[in-house]
Amino acid sequence: MKITLKRTWWGQSAVIGLMGTVIWIVWAFDPTFNPSPTPLLLLLPLIWGCIKGNFYFLDSDDVVITPKNMMLLIWFHKLIIIPLEILTVGNKILPEYYDNQTILTEILIYLISFGAFLLGWLILDRKTTTNHYTTSHYGRILPFAYISIAFISLLTLYGSIQQYVEGAIFSYVTQETLEQQAGSIIGFVANIGQRFWPFGIMLIWSQTSHGVTTKSSPFHVALWLFLATVGILSSNRSNMVYPLLAFGSVLFRGQKVYSKWLLLLFIEMSILLAFFFGYIRVQPYLDYQHIEMLFDEYLQNNDYIWSAHQLYLGSPYQLSPLLNIESPSFTLIASLLDPVPILGKDFREYSGPSIYNQAFHDNPFVSQDKVIPVAGELFFNGGYILVFIGHFVFGVIYRWFDVVFKQTVHNNVVVAACFFYLMLLFSATLLLSLSVLVQFLLYNALPALLIIGINWLQIRKAS
Template structure:
């Protein structure tokens, strides 16, 4: 691993301030009377500046939509936006029992996870990755097969397309339908829905090859078709297929103002939160939508809380510090989302332990255990470092493979971009959600990659 350093003034300044504030904290810190939480929070944006301002490998790509930029966007929110948000507006994670507790462990865990990820990212050679090969000649057939699988799955779960259109966007309707179809056929149908966005991807690719002149507005039609197949998904699984399609639609879209794009996308997350606000309603019309929007915008605390909760606040780790580690949770967390097998591991899993600590009861299982927190719970700072080094290596491999295939084989590049989005659960969500993504969402991408991989092996 060879590191090359920049000499950006703001990177060097970040390093200087990081160590100066660390020294001040060490001199004045007292866990009860002088916890220094504000200064501790300031270490997070300074850690970001120290890395991004000095390592060229962490410079954002000029092409806007790449796995690397998605990764940087997540860390940008976790290390800059959310800490500054907490300093300005306060912690909105509703864990009242720990309101005045110092957060040194949480901050150290977050910094170690980031630094370890950077080490893993730089450890993977940039020139390696999956070998490239021309797209499959039978993509039209693939598009048709994927569409049939998705159409049959939607019909099997909802009974008709009209039921899908009228009920799929509502959370409780979808949950009821999934519970009613808790069989092998229902499981396969749930997985089968994920094939529709890929069918749209293949059809778009074949369509754009035949066009001499492509009008940008026509891309909106394809994006809407992609969105139509994800209505019964949660917010991340609706956004991921759209980003996947955009990743190859906008391959030539470059900018010098990546920071401002990151800020704009951070603000746009508000619309995802509003969609979640809408989904829990029993029904919807134009009048109700207007009332909901007005109420949503008035609830500033809800918006800030959602941002801190879904992107990742240091305070998410806090509930795990209130309980002594008993039995390891990692194996159970990996197995818990697996159909049938997972039932036996539910009460030993990280999500179960975390929600028990978070709510101080079993009243709800709705909170996602942060990956860094679960690793710390199981093995302290050492396991956090090892885990995030591995995450950095895998993420770099996905990024390199995407870029090597972006121009030669856009469909398979999009599949790797989609896997990178699913893998971002290691930064945003939990290990259990990562496995859940791989079980329920990854099949169409993995099948396409496997088909291309077999052709590569035959060619060699």
């Protein structure tokens, strides 16, 4: 990719600020006697500003929802929003008993991961071509099959549609349902089967709209997103948001952004509402008359909002428990096998999630409720070199998804949505853990992979 320079006042200001901050660190910072995190945390937004403000290749796409825009949004939070948030309201996820003196290492891991990711993104030429997926004729069988699989799966898990509607929104109901089906093949299949619903709706939409690329009306968009949401109420937030974003990527494929700052503000408000939805789901019951009261309580509970934001979007302090382990071990294979049914049982004790949670809680007998960041696990297993290699590969793959999506979105909207969805699952490499990535591939990816596979077979037959 050709790298073109641009000059913005804020980009030049970031360069000056970065030089001053580096001098500040060299002059005053001491990791043992004066481990002040302020100048080190400032490095993250300043380096983002230096690159974003002086190079065109990080400019966002004009179209609303694309893989590149999602990538930029993730790094924007990791490098700007979260560090500035920590400096203003403090770290909300690190246990109090940690006397953190590893902030320099954590910031270096973040900077190396970002730099390697950008190199991987740049090395894959934007003109890279793949098989051009043409519009496919699924007939009525595939949409019907997808909706039927999801419908039967929900009945299997919840017993009736009424029980699903009344209880699926609550986390404890879903947890109890999955625990009752744990270890059974029927439960495993049904858990996967419910993921077919939004893709079935997408298939129906593609047939009724006949693959047109004109802009959709707000009512049209809201109706189809609502229908896609109806069958995924029992999913966690990521499993609800990802299919809707994938659907939105093709519903809004003709929409361009006229005010990126207003769009960013809307996204931040949407994230706030997503956290509120999670707040509702942990309630023992829901009295719809008290939603306003719950929302007021949610807004007043600032620590919940800040901790959720830092936890789900990625704080450098998430790496601290790993850096305080005296004898690192090799966890990658165990982490990849951890979520695999039956096979992964013998590996869970030695996996990254297990070791991370033991270190985080300072207790060997804890549940795996904290997610081990991928960058931290790569460093734990292979130092800075593995962090660099891993994120270089992540950058290449992200770029590939971006290229394929943009080459496909005007030819086959459903396949484009499937690639976008797989890209979101792959975002676990930046937001979650390797174990969660494998879990996504096992439990979530099948509906999208089947559609892509069917289209690939059609291309093979046509050629």
